Amino acid sequence: MQNFDFYNPTQIIFGKDTIGRLAELVPSEARVLVLFGGESARKNGTLAEVLTALGDRHVQEFGGIEPNPTYETLMRAVALVRRDGLDFLLAVGGGSVIDGTKFVAAAVPFAGEPWQILESFGAKVSKALPFGSVLTLPATGSEMNNGAVVTNKALQAKLPFRSPLVFPCFSILDPQKTFTLPESQIANGVVDAFVHVMEQYLTYPAGGLAQDRFAEGLLQTLIEIGPKALATPNDYEVRANLMWVATLALNGLIGAGVPQDWATHMIGHELTAAHGIDHARTLAVILPSLLTHCQQSKRAKLLQYADRVWQLKEGDEQGRIEGAIARTRAFFEQMGIATRLADYGLDQADIAPLISQLEAHGMTALGEHRSVTPEVSRAILEASL
């Protein structure tokens, strides 16, 4: 096992009818900015519940944070917070709103051009406003980690940052809030969580026995509940498990002390930045091809994955590896997520610009062995056509 630090101070409030807990969780003197995405938070009543729980605190609203939140939009929130002297942020939404809120929290007290936060991958963050979240979309894990991804439209760049200062103080997870989500967002959430686990698990054996078992348990659970989450949208138990599993998939726990491979995410980010493809769909396209391409260096873990997650215990090793990758792709397709670039209207001509963008963003040595060069990324993209 590798040496590691683990630290995650976010308080999770999980369960039915828990939004009222905001009354105790947000400081009573706080001047609050509530950040949200589209109008669904208002239409489905969640925003009203939040405002009721906040009582007579000073509260302002900032809606319109888009999927893949943009620097341009978020900087308007930064200006608002600075202008009106607000001191507590509350994200109401999914990963995009929470990611955006993390950026606003770090950008408000930042001296200088806040894009430097992204360019330094968070290293330049030395202060941040406190914030909490009310999660409405299980997927990214942002509600219990210190990472965020922001898109700069002008630069066509989608960059991540991390800082110990941008853990949410608390996150409220009420699975009932997912009942009204469109099917496509649930499908995206299942796939996003699945790939998060895979990127911390499917590398090489590093002796993290519990980490492996936990990762396998999360994958097995997603395989079990994913189709049910689509088939029976109002099944509280299914949605509760999806919500908690998606959180556990990226709260630092299963990745502690083991190698990680975020190449799928980094290549996928370029697909989203250039073509607007949903984040999770880019992952569903890239992961199967990446596993196939890197199967020699991932061989031992692929066999373990085949055995423990897909119960492929018979036949030769190559057959089990191919079977596990095929089942992975089939699971994404079962969730209604297409797994080929062609399904999104892309072809060979689109690959070269993606590789140029990877190079422009310094993504030239990805993967657990830093062996996913631009040439390897190109091969993976070609295998994804």
Add this chain to the structure above:
Amino acid sequence: MQNFDFYNPTQIIFGKDTIGRLAELVPSEARVLVLFGGESARKNGTLAEVLTALGDRHVQEFGGIEPNPTYETLMRAVALVRRDGLDFLLAVGGGSVIDGTKFVAAAVPFAGEPWQILESFGAKVSKALPFGSVLTLPATGSEMNNGAVVTNKALQAKLPFRSPLVFPCFSILDPQKTFTLPESQIANGVVDAFVHVMEQYLTYPAGGLAQDRFAEGLLQTLIEIGPKALATPNDYEVRANLMWVATLALNGLIGAGVPQDWATHMIGHELTAAHGIDHARTLAVILPSLLTHCQQSKRAKLLQYADRVWQLKEGDEQGRIEGAIARTRAFFEQMGIATRLADYGLDQADIAPLISQLEAHGMTALGEHRSVTPEVSRAILEASL
């Protein structure tokens, strides 16, 4: 899944040669009391490493915290901290030293007789000194939770308390520190961690799919590494996994949102208080009898445990349940831990006083259904003879 709160702000520093990190983790102006147990911390050099890392901070020492730390001993530490105006505690040892340090942290600023902290199960704690730990014995999970158990010799009482104010600020886990532990302490640690998991898992199905998978993963890992931890004491990878698994077994994660059954611990505490039997050994005696006695109400989870942890998939249900309980007992025995009261010199005559003590401590409705009455505890103890 049940509603739950999860909050665990302890920073974990895990790995080889990490004690030097104390230099950054303990505030530079702190006036530190280092608490430890017997003289092994001094003899094996750990204490010297700690003192070196603390540099020129004001440091005092308090040794002699016993296994099952006593109120009497800990109150001497409280007096010392108060007298000399110390403001940071550092536990160097295993669960007993860390538990004791939690009590000292809460007792120092406590107005009134600190035994009330135990009598109120922690409800009366409103302040605590900050503290960290350097873990040398994997077992109790105290290094990453907010619970502690203290023994009052005069009252022959062993009582637990919890408070959100007594999470360690940090815990340093260097698996190398376990190399010199006696075999019996490693065996105790494996059994203690195993039973911690069982008490949060082996109740009734509550729809916590990830919690179940995590618990099963920890149990499988303990079964895999327990015998190796005895056979090859200097195997870093084995000790690293034992250390991390024991922490994960009781950091709140696997118990979040699911029913729990701490009857084995509560009955076991009376055995330790009255007869001085090692904590883990009391658990190894009680758990198999408790599972047998309560098998009707635990039936569904016993079958799941038989299937997923012990791979008992054939034969009739009763056979699988009995097989799983027998394997549990055999695993404890394989670790060198005797599982019968007779092995510790106790007989039928010793049972009535234990029941009286359970009643005196209010332990009259234990278990996930609160159905472990004194009569049930008596039957469990009789089945453990």
